[in-house]
Amino acid sequence: MPRRDPWAYIGLAAFFALLFFALFGERIAPHQAIFFVPEHDHDPRPYDPGLVFPLGSDVLGRDLFSLVLIGARTTLTVVLLGGLARVAAGLALAGISTWSRPLRAGTDWLADLVSAVPATLVALIAVKVLVKGDTSVFMFIGALLITGWAGPYRVIRAELDRLAHMPFMEGVRALGVSRSDILRRHHLPHLVPVLALNTSQQVVASLVLVAELGVLGAFIGSVRGINIEESLNTFILGQLNSAQIADPPEWGGLLASTNARAISTLWTTRWLFLVPGVAFALTAVAVAAIGFAVARRYARRNVLEELRTRGAGALALTVAAIFIVSALVPDRYAAARSWADDARRAVVATGDSERAFADAGLAPLGGSFALERDTTQVVEAAPATVTVGGVTETETPAVPRSLEPVVYSRTGGGVVEARVVFVSRGLSPADYPPQQTSVFAGPDLGTLIKDLPDDYEGIDVRGKIVVLVRLAGVAAGSRTVSGPAVDTLIENALKRGAAAILFVDPILSRYADVATSISIPVNPYRRLEASDPVSDPNGTPVVVVTPAIADRLLAPAGLSTAPFATVLDAGSADARRSASRDLGITARVSVPLVRATAHVRTIAGETPGVPIDAGRVVVWAVRRSGGASAVDVLGALARTLTPRRVPFVFVDFDPAVDANTNARAVATALAGRRVALMLVIDGLDGARLSFDTPYGDLVPAIDTYAQKAGARYVVTRGTESITSWSWPGIAPFISTKTILIGATGGQGDLRADAAALVAYVAGRYALGAEELPR
Amino acid sequence: MNTTLARILRVPLTVAAIWVVLAIATPLAMARYAFYVPRPGITCTSLSFTPAGIVSTFTCRSLADIYHRSFEDLMVDATFRSVALLLGAGVLALVLGGLIGVTAALLRRRAFAGGGILGLTSLLSAIPAFFVAYFLQIAVIVLGASETGGRLLPVFGFGYDEHLVLPLVAISLPAIAHTAQLAATRIGDVLDADFITAANAKGLRTSWILAVHVLPHVRPVVLEGLGGGLRISVASLPIVEFLFKWGGIGQLSLEAVGVHDAAGFVFGAVVLGALFAVLGAIADISRPRALFRSA
Secondary structure: OOOOOHHHHHHHHHHHHHHHHHHHHHHHOOOOOOOOOOOOOOOOOOOOOOOOOOOOEOOOOOEHHHHHHHHHHHHHHHHHHHHHHHHHHHHHHHHHHOOOHHHHHHHHHHHHHHHHOOHHHHHHHHHHHHOOOOOOHHHHHHHHHHHHOHHHHHHHHHHHHHHHOOHHHHHHHHOOOOHHHHHHHHHHHHHHHHHHHHHHHHHHHHHHHHHHHHHOOOOOOEEEEEEOHHHOOOOOOOOOOEEEEEEOOOHHHHHHHOOOOOOOHHHHOOHHHHHHHHHHHHHHHHHHHHHHHHHHHOOOOOHHHHOOOHHHHHHHHHHHHHHHHHHHOOOOOOHHHHHHHHHHHOOOOOOOHHHHHHHHOOEEOOOOOEEEEEEEEEEEOOOOEEEEOOEEEEOOOOOOOOEEEOOOOOOEEEEEEEEEEEOOOOOOHHHOOOOOOOOOOOOOHHHHHOOOOOOOOOOOOOOOEEEEEOOOEEEEOOEEEEOOOHHHHHHHHHOOOOOEEEEEOOOHHHOEOOOOOOOOOEOHHHHHHHHOOOOOOEOOEEEEEOHHHHHHHHHHHOOOOHHHOOOEEOOOOHHHOOOOEEEEEEEEEEEOEEEEEEEEEEEEEEOOOOOOOOEEEEEEEEOOOOOOOHHHHHHHHHHHHHHHOOOEEEEEEOOOOOHHHHHHHHHHHOOOOEEEEEEEEOOOEOOEEEEEOOOHHHHHHHHHHHHHOOOOEOOOOOOOOHHHOOOOOOHHHOOOOEEEEEEEOOOOEOHHHHHHHHHHHHHHHHOOOOOOOO | OOHHHHHHHHHHHHHHHHHHHHHHHHHHHHOOOOOOOOOOOOOOEEEEEEOOEEEEEEOOOOHHHHHOOOHHHHHHHHHHHHHHHHHHHHHHHHHHHHHHHHHHHHOOOOHHHHHHHHHHHHHHHHOOHHHHHHHHHHHHHHOOOOOOOOOOOOOOOOOOOHHHHHHHHHHHHHHHHHHHHHHHHHHHHHHOOHHHHHHHHOOOOHHHHHHHHHHHHHHHHHHHHHHHHHHHHHHHHHHHHHHHOOOOHHHHHHHHHHHOOHHHHHHHHHHHHHHHHHHHHHHHHHOOOOOHHHO
């Protein structure tokens, strides 16, 4: 009995191991790539091995071992295709180069040129140029091909040269065999060992290049910008809360997202490199073993004959069987797909959500499904505008804001057309008498400005539009005192008889509507409006603008407010004289307010029989007139989910007049119930669903849900900034994890997609998916 | 024309061609992607106070901006640093590769020892320098280095002292392995030749046989192995220098990609290309055209 080559077994074992991890890596991973652990007691991220996960976590708190298993498929596919592409290109060019001498000289010279520059340099530039946000992996394979075809070309060309001088070639040529037949029938069988070894070398080279590029911050496919700061309860100084992650996960991306370029990580978080690094190294060894085994086996055998043997058939059948099994084995939470399909089919026009909830067997949140109230409020009838000459600036609701009205009890609405006077920073020593608070304290604002000129002196502001720049602070030597509160400055102008105020605030565009971070100031005008609301639509209109807007408006008067938008140096020459003056122009300030009365009727129901302490998912459908109605989605969800007893709350939300006040009524009705997650559906007219959330750990999850539910959607590439995060009724739920589901792009009805998506989430929730908040 | 002369003349032609191609292609390529910070620790940031708050802008637009040195000074210094690494790798490859090759050849009849040495060199040549560099750094840290220097060896930074050790090991391993394998094969062939059998039969000492009868046949092969091995070292120079913060021409070339310094990138790539071409020429010229038996 002939002795079996042990390398054949080693090669086969390596081949099946790689095939197994590529096809089943995601299924055998302990956790999914969408599972984040943003916090674990007070341990800093990335978590040390053994703390949360056996081999540690990445910077965002995901299991590194699972990510390596999940990333195996993409990585192995790319390096395999990259290696094969290099060898195929080398083989093709080597074959072509045999046709003529000049062709050979040309390809030789090109190969010299390509191989002379280190592949890492060329590949880095190629990847930066070719691989953009949404490019496919094929662009990355292209970059691998550009840098690596010359090696296989040289080896194959040398082998073809050797074969061309073999004695059997004389016979072949004498028989008049064609070039293609020579290559296919006489050269290819001899080339198998070289090709096998070369393919394995090129796959390993591609693997190394993927790793090197990962360390340099370039990786396969697309990226997502994930920021998990909003999901944290405790802020740990120096901890990284945001990162660019690869989509889909792959090993080069793991190296890139671990900030492996920072040398300090070798001391602090070296497992971030070691875990994917060991995967790279083991794969390189396995691929090399396969290549070596194939090369040995076919060094003295004809591969074409071997393909007809029983062994080759058995191997092919085994591989095919593995592929079939991988296709048949259901993925995790596969049952949730049937939930999605049921909800998709259940979408029909639902005129009355209250009746739909009752018919579905939902329980009302309070005494009845309807949460009703009559509300009267002073609201803006139209956006505020300021017009000077031919220039009109209009209020924009989007953040960052550049113009907004200030509407509270001391101001109001209306239209004023009058002359414009500039009162600089509106500084009047009389308004700020010096105060000695302590013998140890430094001088206060009144003390610092007591000798400065009065900006209101010698200028009559009565019945005029006052332009006033917010005083950031006053500096005297090394001491700086903050300027007065904005309402103080505004009211000082009002008490002097201003008909309207154009208030220039240098940091207007930086304000957040809600407190999020100590580095981002909260909008003081919104705070005034909330704490001291206006009751009369008529009053003195006040509009706050950025310096850029003010300068555009006041250009005809030759005034630039930028020099005033800084801290005032009390000792400077500028501070010694007031810049107040009549600008000699007229302007029109319009803040249209009306008193609005409406009957608000929000319908809310929940799955009956859910324990009070169970975490609930609230589906918040914003009622809009016309178009695809989110109420139809609620109806479908209520009918399909209620019998399944998932802890869901359904809200057909009426955003009329004042959405936040209306939402507070729902929050009151929810009292005692713990809301784990909110899914806000607002607008379903479009070609694809779009998602928005400031909770970065939910970003990959919602895309995965949409894909598994078969919904049309656009991939979410980033995390929404909390400062620009808004949806109708946000105020009472600002600290609740929420995903805003909307529509984008073109025409279409996305009700069925939205219903399928939410039902899929419900299915996963019921099946115990670990990534969903509970 | 003489083949050797033709091979030598191909070197400047190749270098000139690289320069022309890169000088045209690099600025075009760099215009198609955005600037990025090439590595952590680069402080090229300007803070501007705008109405929207403090805005941080990455301002480095060249390697000279990053290092605050003139382009010429930077490039000359970086080239010396890289060449120093390669020279060190060459010496190590000649000495260690040669010794390992001789040992493996002398032990060729002992399957376990001879096979073990060749297996080890095969493994060393298969492990990419990138992994060797990282694993060496981690090993040294685990064995007791500190971030400020280290009780054992410094794990990053430039210096013609102990700083050389780790990058040199990482960069020279493939060259050592390649040289050793070629030397072992060639010496084995020579040791099996009839005239060596005759020399042994005459009772000559092994050291004499090696020095007088074997090494003259082996010298070109060792040079060929050295040239081939150092080509692998040049290919891994950028990433190894980058990982060790060596500040050589390879590291600067990688950083030039981030700051769109086309001149810096082209210079670095041309220097590396020139080294590559010269080493390739050495390997080709040293390659024996015929076996000694038929010579």
